[in-house]
Amino acid sequence: MSASLQLYLVFVGAYILLVWAFYIPFRAGQLYNGPVYCMAIGGYFAAYAVTNLSIPFFVAVIGSAILGAVFGFFPALGFSRTVGVVTAVASLALIFIIQAIIGNLGFVGGAKGFWGVPKIGYLLPFTWALVLVIGVLIYRLDHSRMGRAIELIGIDPDLARSMGVNIRRLTVFALTVSSVIGAVAGAVYAVNLRTLRPETFGFSVVLTAAAMLFLGGRYTLWGTLIAVPVLWGLPQWLPTEAVSYTNFIYGAVLIIVLVTRPEGIVTRGMERWARGLFARLRDKGGEPVKTE
Amino acid sequence: MSVFAAQVINGIVIGSIYALIVLGTNLLVVVRQVVHFGYAHIVMVSMAIGWLALSHTGENLVVGIVTILLAGIAITILTEPLFRRLVERKSFLETVIVAQGVAIILTDVVSHFFNKGVPMSFPQSLYGGGGMVRLGLVSFTWANVYVVAVGILAVVLLVYFLYRTRQGRAIRAMAQNTEVARVLGIPFGKTGIYGFAVAGILAGIVGVLMAMSIGSVSAELGDSYAVKGMILVLFAGMGNLKGGLISAVFMGIAESMAIYYLPGRWSQAVFFGVLMLVILWRPQGLFGSRT
Numbered sequence: 001m002s003a004s005l006q007l008y009l010v011f012v013g014a015y016i017l018l019v020w021a022f023y024i025p026f027r028a029g030q031l032y033n034g035p036v037y038c039m040a041i042g043g044y045f046a047a048y049a050v051t052n053l054s055i056p057f058f059v060a061v062i063g064s065a066i067l068g069a070v071f072g073f074f075p076a077l078g079f080s081r082t083v084g085v086v087t088a089v090a091s092l093a094l095i096f097i098i099q100a101i102i103g104n105l106g107f108v109g110g111a112k113g114f115w116g117v118p119k120i121g122y123l124l125p126f127t128w129a130l131v132l133v134i135g136v137l138i139y140r141l142d143h144s145r146m147g148r149a150i151e152l153i154g155i156d157p158d159l160a161r162s163m164g165v166n167i168r169r170l171t172v173f174a175l176t177v178s179s180v181i182g183a184v185a186g187a188v189y190a191v192n193l194r195t196l197r198p199e200t201f202g203f204s205v206v207l208t209a210a211a212m213l214f215l216g217g218r219y220t221l222w223g224t225l226i227a228v229p230v231l232w233g234l235p236q237w238l239p240t241e242a243v244s245y246t247n248f249i250y251g252a253v254l255i256i257v258l259v260t261r262p263e264g265i266v267t268r269g270m271e272r273w274a275r276g277l278f279a280r281l282r283d284k285g286g287e288p289v290k291t292e
Numbered sequence: 293m294s295v296f297a298a299q300v301i302n303g304i305v306i307g308s309i310y311a312l313i314v315l316g317t318n319l320l321v322v323v324r325q326v327v328h329f330g331y332a333h334i335v336m337v338s339m340a341i342g343w344l345a346l347s348h349t350g351e352n353l354v355v356g357i358v359t360i361l362l363a364g365i366a367i368t369i370l371t372e373p374l375f376r377r378l379v380e381r382k383s384f385l386e387t388v389i390v391a392q393g394v395a396i397i398l399t400d401v402v403s404h405f406f407n408k409g410v411p412m413s414f415p416q417s418l419y420g421g422g423g424m425v426r427l428g429l430v431s432f433t434w435a436n437v438y439v440v441a442v443g444i445l446a447v448v449l450l451v452y453f454l455y456r457t458r459q460g461r462a463i464r465a466m467a468q469n470t471e472v473a474r475v476l477g478i479p480f481g482k483t484g485i486y487g488f489a490v491a492g493i494l495a496g497i498v499g500v501l502m503a504m505s506i507g508s509v510s511a512e513l514g515d516s517y518a519v520k521g522m523i524l525v526l527f528a529g530m531g532n533l534k535g536g537l538i539s540a541v542f543m544g545i546a547e548s549m550a551i552y553y554l555p556g557r558w559s560q561a562v563f564f565g566v567l568m569l570v571i572l573w574r575p576q577g578l579f580g581s582r583t
Binding site for chain 1: 327329374377384385386389390392394395397400401404522523526530557558559560561565567568569571572575
């Protein structure tokens with residue numbers, strides 16, 4: 001497998017995790033930028049731990065996740081009180097704040113950047129193992145009582161409240177979980193990129209992740225698996241002259257999707273159809289089917 | 293002391309620019325329920341087009357200024373149809389995202405087609421050749437005077453428009469209650485376009501003022517002013533015109549102080565931190581009311 005293909009596959013894995021980190025709060029109706037802020041924290045920590053502290057990567061990832069939980073929890077507390085546009089725009093501030101702070105921290109290279117991260121041999125299988133595990137966990141969460149409560153908050157907060165859902169607590173939970181996943185995505189991304197600057201985890205990451213989330217399917221997990229490889233791989237399948245227009249295409253994709261097919265490629269209807277298909281297949285195998 | 297005064301003046305100038313951006317953004321929120329994240333980018337592109345005009349006409353100032361104004365109106369109105377479907381769906385949040393898409397596209401276009409992505413600077417003659425005015429201990433440039441003066445003028449004109457003209461009243465009626473306004477015969481489409489046009493002129497004016505005071509434009513300018521402007525809008529209270537003005541000028545002064553007195557990049561962290569904390573404490577904005 002060529003080196004550039006390996007790089008590509010790891011970046012795709014990292015972005016899948018990141019977009020999933022955006023997906024979870026979005027189910028509750030929040031477009032939260034906390035994942036990118038924790039991506040910076042998790043990424044810088046993993047890079048520093050692996051390079052300067054000689055901590056093995058798989059341990060560093062755990063450290064990133066813990067940092068993501070800690071640093072994600074406190075903003076989550078604040079942002080559970082805000083909705084919609086306010087959350088989306090105000091959480092951008094987190095990204096700029098952490099950029100400014102990292103830029104002032106000399107020991108991680110400050111504004112000049114951090115480089116020299118060693119290559120991690122097992123990064124590719126490790127990343128995809130992470131994608132698999134986290135994907136399964138998110139799927140289980142989505143289809144649990146908690147997941148359905150979160151979805152209800154997104155659809156009709158008043159109804160959720162009257163049905164006894166503790167919106168505040170669930171929102172903090174969702175935002176914190178998304179921060180943790182963002183931090184893990186950051187760790188993978190940083191160690192694959194091997195050179196970091198404060199600007200690496202900036203506004204453009206938000207836009208890229210948003211384009212991927214909305215193109216793939218904003219209410220389902222699966223669409224991400226299509227949208228990320230396609231959008232991240234654009235430089236590969238575009239003719240050379242068009243490659244520098246990648247950002248332009250991301251912007252155009254965002255606009256076109258939101259105006260014409262807001263749910264994205266993989267809609268809830270498609271997911272339900274697929275699950276119905278599986279149920280019928282199980283049926284054909286002679287097993288009794290429990291109807292939900 | 294004169295340094296302090298200089299920072300205050302600098303802050304008022306920056307604050308006036310923020311104030312106009314906030315005003316234009318709030319106008320679009322109020323008229324069309326569109327949170328136009330790409331508004332600052334429209335300003336940036338207008339400036340770039342103006343720069344092109346200037347360099348092609350041998351720095352003819354009038355042509356430059358008029359071009360920027362026209363570009364502002366034109367581009368703003370061009371983005372209007374993108375939001376129509378979303379407004380029907382009553383989705384505020386999605387307008388932010390579509391506007392972000394517009395923002396990326398505008399940034400990319402400028403960095404590709406204008407001066408090969410290198411920052412473009414405006415001729416000194418645009419802002420009075422850098423001459424200074426002294427008033428006692430305080431000195432400021434003619435550019436500063438123009439910016440603040442035009443800013444105040446723009447606000448006065450806008451208030452007059454909104455409160456004393458038919459179109460302005462139509463816009464305010466639509467802002468208060470869209471359905472009732474429609475029933476009363478106020479045309480939804482036309483009024484919306486008027487709103488966008490006014491916001492567009494404002495964008496052009498901001499472009500001219502920024503060309504005067506900052507003196508240059510680059511593709512990245514859009515992003516930085518868009519984010520700050522947006523956060524200021526929320527800080528004051530979305531749709532709150534008066535509150536937005538006051539907050540913007542105040543934050544301009546605060547930012548100017550922070551940049552001068554705080555080391556390194558801490559000024560940005562503090563600036564955004566304070567704004568974010570206030571928004572978290574009062575999500576409806578300092579001057580907003582809980583609906």
